[in-house]
Amino acid sequence: MKRTSISATLLALALVLPLAACSGNDGDNGSGGDGGNSGGNGNAPAAANAGGNAAAPGAGGNAAAAADPLGKYETPIEVSAVRPISEGTKFNEGESIDDNVWSRAYADQLGIKVKYLWTTPAAQYDQKLNIAIASNDLPDIMPVNAAQLKRMVDDGQVADLSAAYDRYGSELTKRLLAEDGGNALKSGTFDGKLYGLPKMASGLGQADVLWLRTDWLRKLGLTEPKTMDDVRKIAEAFVKQDPDGNGKPDTYGLGVNKDIFGFFAALEGFFNGYHAYPNLWIADGSGKLAYGSVQPQVKAALQKLQEMYKSGLIDKEFGTKDAAKVKDAANAGKLGLFYGYFWNAGWLLDGKKADPAMEWKPIPLPSVDAQPAQAQVPFAISTYYVVKKDAEHPEAAIKLLNFDLEKLWGKTAEPEVYNADKNGNAVFEFALLYGEAPSKNVDAHLDVVKALDANDPAALNAEEKSYYDKIVAYRGGDDNFWDSEKMYGPEGSLAVIEGYSKDGAHLDDAFYGAPTQGMTDNNATLSKLQLEAFTRIIMGGSVDEFDRFAGQWSDLGGKTITDEVNAWQASR
Numbered sequence: 301m302k303r304t305s306i307s308a309t310l311l312a313l314a315l316v317l318p319l320a321a322c323s324g325n326d327g328d329n330g331s332g333g334d335g336g337n338s339g340g341n342g343n344a345p346a347a348a349n350a351g352g353n354a355a356a357p358g359a360g361g362n363a364a365a366a367a368d369p370l371g372k373y374e375t376p377i378e379v380s381a382v383r384p385i386s387e388g389t390k391f392n393e394g395e396s397i398d399d400n401v402w403s404r405a406y407a408d409q410l411g412i413k414v415k416y417l418w419t420t421p422a423a424q425y426d427q428k429l430n431i432a433i434a435s436n437d438l439p440d441i442m443p444v445n446a447a448q449l450k451r452m453v454d455d456g457q458v459a460d461l462s463a464a465y466d467r468y469g470s471e472l473t474k475r476l477l478a479e480d481g482g483n484a485l486k487s488g489t490f491d492g493k494l495y496g497l498p499k500m501a502s503g504l505g506q507a508d509v510l511w512l513r514t515d516w517l518r519k520l521g522l523t524e525p526k527t528m529d530d531v532r533k534i535a536e537a538f539v540k541q542d543p544d545g546n547g548k549p550d551t552y553g554l555g556v557n558k559d560i561f562g563f564f565a566a567l568e569g570f571f572n573g574y575h576a577y578p579n580l581w582i583a584d585g586s587g588k589l590a591y592g593s594v595q596p597q598v599k600a601a602l603q604k605l606q607e608m609y610k611s612g613l614i615d616k617e618f619g620t621k622d623a624a625k626v627k628d629a630a631n632a633g634k635l636g637l638f639y640g641y642f643w644n645a646g647w648l649l650d651g652k653k654a655d656p657a658m659e660w661k662p663i664p665l666p667s668v669d670a671q672p673a674q675a676q677v678p679f680a681i682s683t684y685y686v687v688k689k690d691a692e693h694p695e696a697a698i699k700l701l702n703f704d705l706e707k708l709w710g711k712t713a714e715p716e717v718y719n720a721d722k723n724g725n726a727v728f729e730f731a732l733l734y735g736e737a738p739s740k741n742v743d744a745h746l747d748v749v750k751a752l753d754a755n756d757p758a759a760l761n762a763e764e765k766s767y768y769d770k771i772v773a774y775r776g777g778d779d780n781f782w783d784s785e786k787m788y789g790p791e792g793s794l795a796v797i798e799g800y801s802k803d804g805a806h807l808d809d810a811f812y813g814a815p816t817q818g819m820t821d822n823n824a825t826l827s828k829l830q831l832e833a834f835t836r837i838i839m840g841g842s843v844d845e846f847d848r849f850a851g852q853w854s855d856l857g858g859k860t861i862t863d864e865v866n867a868w869q870a871s872r
Contacts, residue, residue: 367467379691381416382429383427384419392721398416412700442686446819452495455801456689460494462494477500483812488814496684499683500735502742503809505741508566508676511648520541524661527666527667528574528668551633555630561579564623568639569716572675573601578598578676592676594858599846642792642794643739656779660786664796705735709740749762770785813865
């Protein structure tokens with residue numbers, strides 16, 4: 301089903317090398333919530349300075365003075381939280397999630413002490429949070445997925461943040477969270493009330509490119525693929541013509557991870573080459589919306605994948621190998637092609653450093669025919685930050701988000717302190733709340749290329765200057781920064797993504813509303829059904845099993861969801 305979350309684990313690993321490629325409760329507590337006022341508890345955040353925001357009209361009838369989005373509490377407060385910890389997260393000596401550059405800044409600059417009730421590895425977070433939701437044992441602030449958000453709203457467990465956001469949201473926060481036309485905020489809004497602060501991201505930044513071993517191409521006398529048939533032929537050559545030159549049949553053509561979809565060695569881009577759009581809601585030609593995973597083009601793509609699997613062009617054991625294991629194969633020089641995100645260059649850096657002759661190039665998606673492939677673009681928001689109903693300081697979440705965005709992307713940003721430190725640690729991961737402008741990475745690419753052409757970085761912001769410096773260092777012979785060239789350089793993956801945008805070569809998810817009841821009830825079952833059916837077909841099962849899957853999908857909740865999605869569309 302749609303709205304499959306991108307693991308925080310993967311995001312963290314992806315961004316360690318580049319910098320970050322990539323209203324209150326019902327009580328009168330002075331938080332700016334419904335019925336609140338600035339004097340309710342004698343400890344409202346400091347009044348606005350010249351840069352503060354005026355209270356929004358109609359914010360719960362609140363006539364209090366304007367609030368400073370980054371003002372410090374006169375008397376420090378404590379808020380509780382829970383969160384996942386991404387695999388690969390590293391702390392400097394003597395530090396932890398409770399004591400780091402972000403936690404200290406929250407206390408020193410905002411007067412907010414964050415107390416974590418618990419943390420857990422990212423892979424286990426949803427399960428543990430579901431238990432906490434079921435028992436109503438909740439912290440003040442927590443990240444949730446779309447299904448959890450709806451469940452908590454329906455059960456009255458989370459605060460309406462509308463008035464707090466109006467009053468305390470900084471200019472930067474409001475601009476970034478509205479940059480997609482307001483769809484992100486709408487997805488966290490129910491019956492006109494904002495309950496979930498979206499973790500802002502780029503949908504286009506989650507579109508696939510095709511990563512290709514160009515040194516192997518040159519060795520075998522091949523050219524870059526233009527069609528899906530070319531992809532198959534190149535994959536076959538990479539398996540059968542010994543591109544690594546060791547005399548052994550130990551290389552694979554197309555990398556595939558066991559989950560089939562999602563970020564590295566995934567297959568969205570392969571399906572897109574057959575004009576199929578799994579996990580996306582698309583127009584069906586009659587004015588209605590249909591689910592991409594059950595369309596006939598998907599069956600055609602699955603048949604081609606089965607043929608490639610039978611021919612040994614895909615690892616026979618792909619069904620047991622996660623993205624990290626496929627990455628290891630690529631870095632070990634055993635893989636020649638895979639579809640993935642723009643930042644996957646960061647995961648290839650170890651291979652480049654081990655073998656400087658290794659060369660990868662990102663290219664646009666090839667198509668099966670004369671009709672250009674369109675890269676599918678998911679709805680970007682998979683995580684929301686919510687505040688527990690009746691939390692004493694719901695506005696604290698807004699202020700923390702303001703601070704996080706300001707220190708990462710604002711006029712006073714300090715990326716060398718809050719993004720990636722001098723040791724290369726991705727310290728942005730320690731922030732409780734996070735987000736970035738949807739166009740940030742493409743804009744950075746364009747600015748960096750312009751600066752490289754002019755040999756003048758003066759116009760770059762701090763983050764962009766870091767990419768510029770790394771590319772210059774790489775071009776001077778330092779392979780440690782090869783990945784920056786492959787992402788932000790003139791022929792990097794972000795150039796491919798920018799091309800999708802410029803040429804209209806992408807297809808956006810047509811549904812961006814709050815999760816429907818049918819999604820909440822049936823998403824897990826339908827996702828499991830899809831993965832099992834697609835895996836069986838690729839590994840040799842009857843291709844006609846796809847038709848059985850489509851029927852089961854409809855019977856087990858898909859039809860209900862389709863009706864709900866179309867009701868949403870009709871109501872807009």
